[in-house]
Amino acid sequence: MNIKELRNIEEYKKRFPTSEFLxxxxxxxxxxxxxxxxxxxxxxxxxxxLFVKEGSGSRQRYQHG
Known part of the structure; x- marks a missing residue:
């Protein structure tokens, strides 16, 4: 894993903490x-x-809002 991938993972964790918990x-x-x-x-x-809260047609609402 390179530096860019590590940064992306850290950003993902910051953006989607509820998915980590779930x-x-x-x-x-x-x-x-x-x-x-x-x-x-x-x-x-x-x-x-990612954990999805609900979906309708082409739209999804994630657990994060």
Whole structure:
């Protein structure tokens, strides 16, 4: 992992702290903390996937507002 990727991960963590909390909680109940291999960390979601509160059509509302 290079410096740019590390900066991106730190920015992601600052921007989406609720997803980190929810991911850690989900790890207690779901294999890999998600219900789909497409949302697994090994599928590219680093350091953890976003958690969506609701969706309608092409719009999504994340847990962060």
């Amino acid at each position: 991911y850690r909680k989900a790890l207690q109940f779901l294999p890999a903390g998600v219900n789909s291999t497409a949302r697994m960390v090994k599928s590219g979601w680093r350091p953890y996937p």
